[in-house]
Amino acid sequence: AQSVTQLDSHVSVSEGTPVLLRCNYSSSYSPSLFWYVQHPNKGLQLLLKYTSAATLVKGINGFEAEFKKSETSFHLTKPSAHMSDAAEYFCVVNQAGTALIFGKGTTLSVSS
Amino acid sequence: EAGVTQFPSHSVIEKGQTVTLRCDPISGHDNLYWYRRVMGKEIKFLLHFVKESKQDESGMPNNRFLAERTGGTYSTLKVQPAELEDSGVYFCASSLGPAGFYEQYFGPGTRLTVT
Numbered sequence: 001a002q003s004v005t006q007l008d009s010h011v012s013v014s015e016g017t018p019v020l021l022r023c024n025y026s027s028s029y030s031p032s033l034f035w036y037v038q039h040p041n042k043g044l045q046l047l048l049k050y051t052s053a054a055t056l057v058k059g060i061n062g063f064e065a066e067f068k069k070s071e072t073s074f075h076l077t078k079p080s081a082h083m084s085d086a087a088e089y090f091c092v093v094n095q096a097g098t099a100l101i102f103g104k105g106t107t108l109s110v111s112s
Numbered sequence: 113e114a115g116v117t118q119f120p121s122h123s124v125i126e127k128g129q130t131v132t133l134r135c136d137p138i139s140g141h142d143n144l145y146w147y148r149r150v151m152g153k154e155i156k157f158l159l160h161f162v163k164e165s166k167q168d169e170s171g172m173p174n175n176r177f178l179a180e181r182t183g184g185t186y187s188t189l190k191v192q193p194a195e196l197e198d199s200g201v202y203f204c205a206s207s208l209g210p211a212g213f214y215e216q217y218f219g220p221g222t223r224l225t226v227t
Contacts, residue, residue, distance in 0.1 A: 043115065043217075044203065044218035045218070046215050099170075100211055100216065102154045104153070
């Protein structure tokens with residue numbers, strides 16, 4: 001069975017400081033992993049995805065995530081937060097052809 | 113290119129009433145998915161269409177929920193009769209191919225409130 005755990009329900013950072021959103025996954029087989037973002041009143045947008053190629057995945061808006069099989073982790077990072085990054089972020093796991101399985105989400109707040 | 117659209121954006125109904133949610137996928141996307149997020153919980157899969165056929169409906173909570181995709185274009189999700197626990201945000205997504213291989217594009221969701 002697959003599952004994903006987002007370790008923080010809420011993360012607060014100051015503008016210009018690094019962002020770390022943590023995600024651990026569980027999967028019997030080689031999973032695909034994704035990070036989605038949802039801004040208020042908008043649909044979910046794909047930030048980046050890992051599908052067994054390079055373990056360090058670069059996404060949109062300066063975000064990246066590193067797949068660590070030994071730690072079963074797929075943490076999302078960004079070197080410098082911007083006010084526009086304030087949103088809810090979802091870590092998602094999937095095995096080919098099956099439905100996406102979402103974490104509970106992490107709300108990122110960015111203060112000036 | 114138009115994205116996935118959902119209608120209505122909000123719906124408030126009383127317990128026992130019927131509500132129909134609509135999703136228009138991106139043109140040409142054969143795969144259409146419905147998800148739901150109940151307050152305080154994670155987003156959960158409801159069902160998956162490939163064209164007009166239900167590929168996987170393992171996430172449908174009970175027989176009060178009926179999804180259709182006549183003609184393989186737009187889809188509707190009917191809740192009849194609605195219960196309080198059906199409140200939440202219903203998302204639709206579409207993709208060119210199966211999940212994991214192809215990106216799923218999500219609509220903005222329909223917020224359903226059952227009172």
